[in-house]
Amino acid sequence: MSLEANVRQVKETIARAAREVGRDPAEITLVAATKVQTDDTVRAAIAAGITVCGENRVQEMTAHLEADAYAGAALHFIGHLQTNKVNKVVGRVDLIESVGSEHLLEAIEKEAAKLNIVQDILLEVNVGGEESKSGIAPGEVENLARKAREMPHVRLRGLMAIPPVAGPDGNRGFFREMYQLYVDIKRKMDDNKSDIDCLSMGMSGDYADAVREGATLVRVGTALFGARPPMGVKAN
Numbered sequence: 001m002s003l004e005a006n007v008r009q010v011k012e013t014i015a016r017a018a019r020e021v022g023r024d025p026a027e028i029t030l031v032a033a034t035k036v037q038t039d040d041t042v043r044a045a046i047a048a049g050i051t052v053c054g055e056n057r058v059q060e061m062t063a064h065l066e067a068d069a070y071a072g073a074a075l076h077f078i079g080h081l082q083t084n085k086v087n088k089v090v091g092r093v094d095l096i097e098s099v100g101s102e103h104l105l106e107a108i109e110k111e112a113a114k115l116n117i118v119q120d121i122l123l124e125v126n127v128g129g130e131e132s133k134s135g136i137a138p139g140e141v142e143n144l145a146r147k148a149r150e151m152p153h154v155r156l157r158g159l160m161a162i163p164p165v166a167g168p169d170g171n172r173g174f175f176r177e178m179y180q181l182y183v184d185i186k187r188k189m190d191d192n193k194s195d196i197d198c199l200s201m202g203m204s205g206d207y208a209d210a211v212r213e214g215a216t217l218v219r220v221g222t223a224l225f226g227a228r229p230p231m232g233v234k235a236n
């Protein structure tokens with residue numbers, strides 16, 4: 001199938017899942033996970049109706065930015081970010097979705113202060129409690145959200161999660177837990193709750209369920225672009 005057809009189909013699936021649970025499809029934004037894609041494929045995705053691109057790797061993102069490949073779309077950073085690379089991301093993206101430690105949060109605040117900007121961020125939650133994954137534990141969300149709120153150069157916009165690879169029952173339990181955390185943190189941060197409007201969860205295999213459970217951002221790669229080559233192999 002063509003990229004255009006895939007974009008249309010994923011958007012239709014999102015809209016259908018939203019209506020099933022009485023949500024307005026306009027509440028949900030499709031983020032195209034563009035890792036390993038070429039400049040031209042990124043441009044083609046935007047021409048096909050993608051409004052937000054999500055990048056994992058600083059180096060690829062920098063190359064796409066230099067080629068102006070994201071023109072016409074917003075840009076989110078969704079991958080693991082090392083503190084020594086924050087200067088290549090802060091101020092260059094609309095939203096950093098993957099803030100999974102206090103250390104990183106502090107580095108982002110420092111860099112944003114240097115640039116005299118306010119950087120929008122999400123806190124990444126390790127909802128499955130997996131050793132191999134970054135992100136804060138669900139029980140740490142409130143503490144870190146309060147720290148973020150005290151920082152003048154970051155604006156907390158919500159939460160993001162990458163749940164474990166789905167089992168037979170899928171990830172609905174984790175999505176439900178994330179939605180509850182999101183609602184709780186919105187309520188607790190009452191003085192800036194209007195800023196908290198993003199819950200990023202759901203990928204190619206499970207974005208419809210994520211929408212049913214309250215996602216406002218879904219990050220989809222494979223269902224738009226096809227299977228990625230194995231790590232380390234360059235897409236053509």
Ligand SMILES: *Cc1c(COP(=O)(O)O)cnc(C)c1O
Nearest residue numbers: 033056078203204219220221222
């Ligand atoms: C690659 C990636 C996605 C998209 O994964 P697919 O299964 O290809 O849809 C979503 N989120 C993050 C953080 C990713 O790295």
